[in-house]
Amino acid sequence: MTSVGSGYDLSVSTFSPDGKIFQIEYANKAVENSGTVVAIRAKDGVVIGVEKIIPSKMLESTSNRRIHSIDLHVGIGIAGFLTDARQLVLRARDEAKQYKQVYGQPIPIKVLSQRIASFCHAFTLYGSVRPFGCSITVVGIDSYGPQLFLIEPSGSCIGYFGTAMGKGKQAAKNELEKVKFADITCREAIKLVSKIIYSVHDEVKDKDFELELSWISTESNNVHQMVPAPLKDEAETLAKQALEEANM
Amino acid sequence: MSSKHFRFPVFGQVDYFGQPQHSAASYTPSEEKQRTTDPIVTGSSVIAIKYNGGVVMGCDTLCSYGSLARFNNIQRVKQFGPKTIVGYSGEHSDFQSITQLLDDLVIDDQCIDDKSQLSTEEIWNYLARVLYNRRNKVDPLWNNLVVMGFDKKTDKSFLGKVDLYGTCFKDDYIATGYGQHIALPLLRKAYSPDMTLEQAQKLITDCLRVLFYRDARSSKRVQLSYANANGMEISAPIELETYNWDIGEAAVKSFDQV
Numbered sequence: 001m002t003s004v005g006s007g008y009d010l011s012v013s014t015f016s017p018d019g020k021i022f023q024i025e026y027a028n029k030a031v032e033n034s035g036t037v038v039a040i041r042a043k044d045g046v047v048i049g050v051e052k053i054i055p056s057k058m059l060e061s062t063s064n065r066r067i068h069s070i071d072l073h074v075g076i077g078i079a080g081f082l083t084d085a086r087q088l089v090l091r092a093r094d095e096a097k098q099y100k101q102v103y104g105q106p107i108p109i110k111v112l113s114q115r116i117a118s119f120c121h122a123f124t125l126y127g128s129v130r131p132f133g134c135s136i137t138v139v140g141i142d143s144y145g146p147q148l149f150l151i152e153p154s155g156s157c158i159g160y161f162g163t164a165m166g167k168g169k170q171a172a173k174n175e176l177e178k179v180k181f182a183d184i185t186c187r188e189a190i191k192l193v194s195k196i197i198y199s200v201h202d203e204v205k206d207k208d209f210e211l212e213l214s215w216i217s218t219e220s221n222n223v224h225q226m227v228p229a230p231l232k233d234e235a236e237t238l239a240k241q242a243l244e245e246a247n248m
Numbered sequence: 249m250s251s252k253h254f255r256f257p258v259f260g261q262v263d264y265f266g267q268p269q270h271s272a273a274s275y276t277p278s279e280e281k282q283r284t285t286d287p288i289v290t291g292s293s294v295i296a297i298k299y300n301g302g303v304v305m306g307c308d309t310l311c312s313y314g315s316l317a318r319f320n321n322i323q324r325v326k327q328f329g330p331k332t333i334v335g336y337s338g339e340h341s342d343f344q345s346i347t348q349l350l351d352d353l354v355i356d357d358q359c360i361d362d363k364s365q366l367s368t369e370e371i372w373n374y375l376a377r378v379l380y381n382r383r384n385k386v387d388p389l390w391n392n393l394v395v396m397g398f399d400k401k402t403d404k405s406f407l408g409k410v411d412l413y414g415t416c417f418k419d420d421y422i423a424t425g426y427g428q429h430i431a432l433p434l435l436r437k438a439y440s441p442d443m444t445l446e447q448a449q450k451l452i453t454d455c456l457r458v459l460f461y462r463d464a465r466s467s468k469r470v471q472l473s474y475a476n477a478n479g480m481e482i483s484a485p486i487e488l489e490t491y492n493w494d495i496g497e498a499a500v501k502s503f504d505q506v
Contacts, residue, residue, distance in 0.1 A: 062362075069359040093359065097352055226361065 013127035023131055024124055027153035030133035031080040035209060036168035036200050037066070038193050039077055039137040040179065041148040041161045045186040045217025046139035047227075048077035049193035051166070051201055054208040067214045067226070071096040073106050073140045075214050075224035079165040080134030080153075088136060088151075092116050109140040109147035113157045121155025135165045141222045168200025175199070186217035190227055191235045198239040199246065211236060287339035287390040289313055291324045292465045293427030294335040294394045295455050296407055297439060298420045299448035302476025303396040303405045305333065306452035308460070309485050310467035311340050317467065325473045327480055329354045332368040332397040333473050334375070337425035338412065339390035346389060349378065368397025368406040372416065380414020388412040392424035398475035405475065423455070426463040431455040445476070457488050 008014055009022030016022060035051035050066040066078045066085075070092045078085040095115045099107035116138065123129045131153040138149045150163050161181035164172035175196045184192070194211060201209055213227040213235065227235075289311050296305035311319040324343075325335040328350045336343040353374065357366050372395040382389050393410045408418040421439050423431040438451050452472060460468045468488040474481045 069361060072355060072358070093356070097355075100352075101348060 011127040012124050012129070012131060021124060021154075024154050027080075027131040027133050028135075031135045031153065031165055032167065032169070034079040034081075034134075034166045035066070035206075036164060036166040036172055036197055037077045037079045037135075037137060038164045038172050038176070038196050039139060039148055039150075039160075039162065040176070040184065040189040040193055041139070041146050041181060042184045042186045042189040042217070043182060044146070045141060045189075045215055045220070045222075046075075046146045046148050047186055047189040047193050047213070047215045047217075048075060048137060048139055049190075049197050050077055050079075050212040051168070051197045052210045052212050053206045054210055057208070061210060065212065067212050069224050070112070070138075071100075071106060071140075072223050073142060073216065074109060074112060075139050075216060077137040077139070077214070078134055079136070081132075082134075084132045085134040085136055088116055088119070088132065088134070091119055092138070106142065108142045108144065109138060109149065110142075110144070110159070112140075113138045113149035113151060117151045117155050117157035119155075120151060120153065124153070124155055137163060137165070139216060140224060141216050146216075164196075167202065168197075171200045172196050186215050186219060187231070190215060190231060191238055194232075194235040194239040195242050198236075198243050211239075281387075283387045284339065284342070284390050287342075289318065289340040290390075290465070291322070291337050291340060291343075291425075292463055293423060293425040293431060293456075293459050294324065294337050294392070295423045295427050295431050295435070295452055295459075296335065296394050296396055296421070297435065297443070297448055297451060298405050298407050298441065299443040299445055300441070301405075301445065302398050302474060303407050304445070304448045304452050305335050305394060305396055305473040305475075306456050306470055307335050307337075308456065308467045309469045309471060310465070312465045315464070317465075320467065320469065321485065323471065323482070323485075325471060325482055327482065328371060329357070329366055331365070331399060331475070331480065332371050332395065333475060333480055333482065334371075335394045335396075335473065337392040342389040342391050343393075346375070346378070346391065346393070350375075367399060368395060369408070371395060371397075372406070372408040372410065372418075376410045376414055376416035379410050379412060383413045394422055394424060396473070396475050398477065398480070400477060403477070426466070427455065427459055430459055430462050434458065445474075453488060457490060460488060460490065 008016035012021055012023040035053045037050050039048045048067055052066050064082060068076050068089045070076055076089055095112055096107045120132050123131050135152050140147055148160050149157055150160055151157050162176040162179055197211055213232050215227050216224040291311050294307040307324045309321050310317055311322045325333055326347055327333050375393055379389055390412050395408045397406045407422060409422045410416045421435045434455055456470050459466050468490055469485050470488055471485050472483045
């Protein structure tokens with residue numbers, strides 16, 4: 001990397017001559033090393049899928065979760081450092097609670113996302129701190145309908161119909177571009193997300209992974225939760241079948 | 249005033265809008281603090297009993313402003329999580345604040361997503377901690393809370409009470425407010441632990457009817473709540489059957505009867 005040794009990558013408080021803040025670029029690298037996260041905003045809700053790479057066979061299946069609920073109507077999917085992201089999750093829960101106490105209604109997804117993004121952004125401004133080594137998708141349903149936002153280490157916050165982060169980001173995005181987001185339902189999105197994650201998984205580099213799937217839709221009573229086992233199992237079997245057919 | 253005689257204020261001579269001139273400087277301690285020293289908008293009694301397969305709770309829907317029957321249709325029971333219902337007497341706004349607290353607690357618990365849910369007893373104990381803590385600040389939450397629930401896994405009913413001092417206990421039958429004085433003796437006489445749902449319902453409505461006759465801060469519009477193996481339910485408000493005053497006959501014909 002050109003930046004190494006130039007001296008501009010030591011602190012987030014200095015721009016490089018070509019207008020970059022290298023510590024943010026490095027934070028993005030941390031995200032790119034992580035398991036793939038795919039999220040789709042369907043017409044009746046939002047789905048998150050995470051390729052959770054398992055570093056040890058002795059790990060319990062529920063450990064190192066990469067999908068968290070923030071409030072009844074909000075969920076977060078994580079790519080990058082879990083420890084950094086956990087800080088954002090706790091922060092998001094506080095923001096959601098505080099908003100409800102002040103305004104007496106659930107926090108709109110956009111407001112929550114922007115508040116988390118501002119928090120992330122504050123860590124790109126001072127020499128004494130480092131940026132968050134994670135990207136997160138904030139999903140939920142509010143009075144504006146289903147919402148999906150992506151927050152990056154730089155503090156940017158952008159709404160999407162479908163998005164991907166982590167290792168298989170590019171391949172996943174290519175798949176997502178074929179999707180008709182105006183027509184797709186959550187049930188279809190669950191299958192699609194699983195299929196994409198299974199197809200972008202690199203079996204040579206990472207042996208085992210666990211698929212984490214969450215959704216919030218009218219079918220889940222507009223509550224963000226992990227996808228029920230029957231639905232998830234069905235989606236996983238289909239994804240494995242599709243992968244075998246592709247390999248033949 | 250300089251003149252001995254009273255001067256009528258003349259326009260242009262009197263400064264109506266200037267700073268008020270106090271004769272003596274009023275003293276405001278910097279540590280001044282507002283507290284609830286008496287409740288403003290209040291609900292009256294709540295009654296609840298355990299029966300052989302769950303718990304029934306009854307209360308009217310009135311919230312009084314002092315002695316004025318101000319709000320006729322306020323639900324004085326609320327469900328928190330999948331297996332707990334709380335009913336209250338006392339200050340309505342304090343209960344709204346407790347509602348926020350418990351809703352946050354339940355959501356926090358749900359976000360952890362570990363397949364474990366707060367039990368009714370845990371919620372009851374939490375409430376007791378909160379109310380006792382506030383009483384120690386001499387700033388109580390002015391409520392009597394009745395907490396009930398049914399755990400489907402263990403098949404066990406729960407019924408407990410917390411008052412504004414943080415006193416808490418569990419019992420087979422509980423009454424708050426005026427009900428402590430009027431309904432509780434009736435419950436003691438009529439209660440048996442192997443009552444059926446119908447018998448329990450009848451006992452509760454009978455108590456509420458007596459309270460409607462005797463307690464001037466009660467109404468005959470009541471709600472029953474249930475916790476049993478079928479889950480939790482808060483019924484729609486119903487009007488109690490009372491003596492038909494239209495007939496023009498005195499309810500008590502002679503005081504020899506009484």
